[in-house]
Amino acid sequence: MSKEYYTTIGLEIHAELNTNSKMFCGCKNDPDEVKPNVNICPVCMAHPGTLPVINKKAVESVIKVGLALGANIADFTEFDRKNYFYPDIPKAYQISQYKYPIVSGGSLKGVDITRVHLEEDTATSKHDRGDYSLVDFNRCGVPLMELVTEPVIHSSKQAGDFGRELQTVLRYLGVSEANMEKGQMRVELNISISEDPKVFGTKVEVKNINSFKAMERAAEYEIKRMSALLDTGEGDKIVQETRGWDESKQSTFSQRKKENANDYRYFPDPDLPKLFLSKVFDIEKMRSELPELPEARRNRYRNDCGIKDEDIESYIVDKELGDWFEKVAGELKDKNKIKIASNYITSDYLGLKKVNMEVGLPYVKNFAELIEMVVENKISSRGAKDILAMIVIKDESPLKVATEKGLLQNHDEGALKEIIKKIIDANPTVVETYKGGKENAIMSLVGQVMKESKGSANPQMVQKLLKELLS
Secondary structure (H helix, E strand, O other): OOOOOEEEEEEEEEEEOOOOEOOOOOOEOOOOOOOOOOOOOOOOOOOOOOOOOOOHHHHHHHHHHHHHOOOEEOOEEOOEEEEOOOOOOOOOEEEEOOOOOOEEOOEEOOEEEEEEEEEEOOOEEEOOOOOOOEEEOOOOOOEEEEEEEOOOEOOHHHHHHHHHHHHHHHHHHOOOOOOOOOOOEEEEEEEEEEOOOOOOOOOEEEEEEOOHHHHHHHHHHHHHHHHHHHHOOOHHHOOOEEEEEEOOOOEEEEEEEOOOHHHHOOEEOOOOOOEEHHHHOOHHHHHHOOOOOHHHHHHHHHHHHOOOHHHHHHHHHOHHHHHHHHHHHHHHOOHHHHHHHHHHHHHHHHHHHHHOOOOOOOOHHHHHHHHHHHHOOOEOHHHHHHHHHHHOOOOOOHHHHHHHOOOEOEOOHHHHHHHHHHHHHHOHHHHHHHHOOOHHHHHHHHHHHHHHOOOOEOHHHHHHHHHHHHO
C-alpha cells in the first residue's frame, strides 16, 4: 500500500507584454508576424557598439500587475545580465532582474507571490528541418514578465486555478493577451513530494507546458512517478533536474540537470541606468486607475445579480460577454428577470456560439425584449430559443419575429382544447398509462400538443387542460 505523501508546488510563469515595441529597442512587438527575422535591428541582434534603452511602458505594465496583486512596488530596481550561451540568445546573456525585482510579495487566489520581474524574451528555435535547426529572432527582445510563486500550492487543481486566474488578471489589466497557444504565456512547474509536510522533497522542474490542463496532468504524472520511486525505496532516483512534458505520451522526460543561480553569473548591466520608480511613475495614481479586477467583479455579480457561480465564471473569463450581460441586466433591472436572462445566455447563446463561432451578440434591447416576453408568457421556452437563434444573426425585434413565425403563445382555451382532443384520440396507449397511475405519462402528450401547435401553446395551460379532459 502506498504511503501518504505531501505535494509542494511552486510556479514560474512568463507572460509576453503587449507593448508596441520590444524591451530595449524600437523594433515592432508583433506576436502574429509569420515571416521570420523581419522585426529585428542591430540592438536586439547584439551588434557591436549598440546600446539598449528601457521600454517605459513595459515597466509600467509590471507595476500594474504588482498593484493588482497587492504587492510591494520597489522604489529602487535595476537590470542584470544572466549569462548563458544558447543559439536563441544573440548576446550570450539575457537582460533580466535578479536581486532587485520591480515587484515583491502579494497574492492571488490564496497563493503567495515571491516576485514579479521584467526581462527580455529569447528568439524562437525551429527544429523541423531534420538534421539542422533555424532561429527566428522576431521574438528576441520582446518584454517578458516573469512571476514566481512561493512553494505553497499543494495540488494540481490549485496550480491550474492559479494560472487561469493570473491569465484573466493580465487580460483585465490590458498588459498581455496571455495566449498560451501563441506562446504569449508559458508555465514552468516546480514540484516535490515528501512524507513530512514540513520538509520539502527533491524539487523537479517541468517545462514544455502549453496549457493549464497540460500543467495539471504533468503535476499528476510527477506525483505518481515520484510516489512510486519512494514506495519502492528508489527515492535516490528523484534528482533535481529539468524535465519536459510530452503531450502525445502524457508523460514527462528528463532533459538536463537543473542549473543554480550561481551558474548564470548574474551582475548588474552596466549599459542600463538604475531606476528609482517613484521618480518616474505616480504609483498611487496608477493604483487608483486600476480597472475592476476579476474577484471584485465576481462579488458584484453575486451580490447585485444573484446568478449562479458557473454563470459568473462565464462572464469573468469572457470579459466582452460580461460587459454585454451587464447592459442586459441594466435594461431588465429585476433580479428574477436577470437570472432568467443569464440562463439563456450561458446555455442557449453559448450553445449557438459553440456551433458557429461567427455568431455575434444580439442587440441588448432585443435580448432584453426576448426575456420580457418569456417572463410575460408571450412565448414558450422553445419559442424563445428559436427566436434567439434568429436575432443573433439579424437585428430584429423578437416580438416581430414571434408574430411572423407564429411563435406567440396561444392562450385561447377553445382552440387549445381542439388540438388536445386530437392528440388524446391519437394516443390511446399513453392515455391508458396515465389513467393507470403513471402521471408522468402526461408529459408525452404535452410535448405532442406543443409540436402540433408549433410551440405556440402555453405548456402550463396545456397540462391543466389535459388533466381536465382526462379526469
